[in-house]
Amino acid sequence: MPITRVQRLAREAAEAAELRNWQTHPDVIALRVERIRGQVDRLCWAGITLGLAFTMANVQSFAAGSSPVWSLPWLTAWLLDPTVSLVLLAILRAEQVTARYQVRTGRWVRSAKWLTLAATYVMNTWSSFASGSVSGVVLHSVPPLVVFAAAEAITEVRDKLTEAASVAFMNAASAQPGSVHEPAQPLPTPRQRPKGRKSFADYLAEAHAAWTPDVTVTPAWVRQVTGCSRGLSSRLAAALIPELNRRSEPGEGDN
Structure with a gap:
């Protein structure tokens, strides 16, 4: 049975949405x-x-x-x-x-x-x-x-x-889900995409919450726990290390 014009357009729209999803x-x-x-x-x-x-x-x-x-x-x-x-x-x-x-x-x-x-x-x-x-x-x-x-x-x-x-x-x-240009089914991706825009402070807070005393802070570790980009991970690591050092100083938090 030949497909109708609506079905053909729907298929083309789905292919375009899938392509755009990967391009972005x-x-x-x-x-x-x-x-x-x-x-x-x-x-x-x-x-x-x-x-x-x-x-x-x-x-x-x-x-x-x-x-x-x-x-x-x-x-x-x-x-x-x-x-x-x-x-x-x-x-x-x-x-x-x-x-x-x-x-x-x-x-x-x-x-x-x-x-x-x-x-x-x-x-x-x-x-x-x-x-x-x-x-x-x-x-x-x-x-x-x-x-x-x-x-x-x-x-x-x-x-x-x-x-x-x-x-x-x-x-x-920061792209919001549910757009008419996105496919109905989520595509398999190497990592889950954040659902909203995250600021530098948000990434820093997330990395700080994931840190434990036995962890060495490196850009690779920051990328692993926050999912940030390679360029941003080095800045986050550089900002996180001094903050952790200050909190670990003697007398911190005694008052």
Whole structure:
């Protein structure tokens, strides 16, 4: 028996509702953000690597000066640019991890990054400045400045991507059941979705209530007991540990 138009529309509506339910699921949104984060990282690392590779020849020429080709000073000059670049790449790699968990680095980290970038810029443009070549200054300024801008921007971009995943999780969790766009039967999910929007204080109170003296507070444990996102769990753990330490101090609660 052929299906009627109403039955066909009902089936299409159910399929659309099921698809939308998964598209707005916090884990699916987090997966999309992680994919975008990976694309951003690869593109930025490619640009930074190419920019530093371009500057290597200029830095070597600056360091070698008038030394004969293949002489010891000429060969040693090739080590200067990798020395600076490797330190810069190490800092950027560390910031890639800290930005993922929204952990702020100290002043020394930023100072070291700026120092390496400034050293690269000066060594690239010094000869052009000395000879008064405007075109040379412009040409040799572009790669270091692009590397500098990318090194500063990528940290903030990673931080905002982590924040975007947290916001998307909160928005998805605040969706009220019973909408006409949702399927009649609940879909199996890795974790139960919260029924309403939960604030940071709500998550913190839930984690505090689940804590016992034999538990070590970690972001993974916070995610397990509250179901919060990965980015939010590190902030909750950082806020919960000092509170627990204060309550465990001698004399607390005696009055």
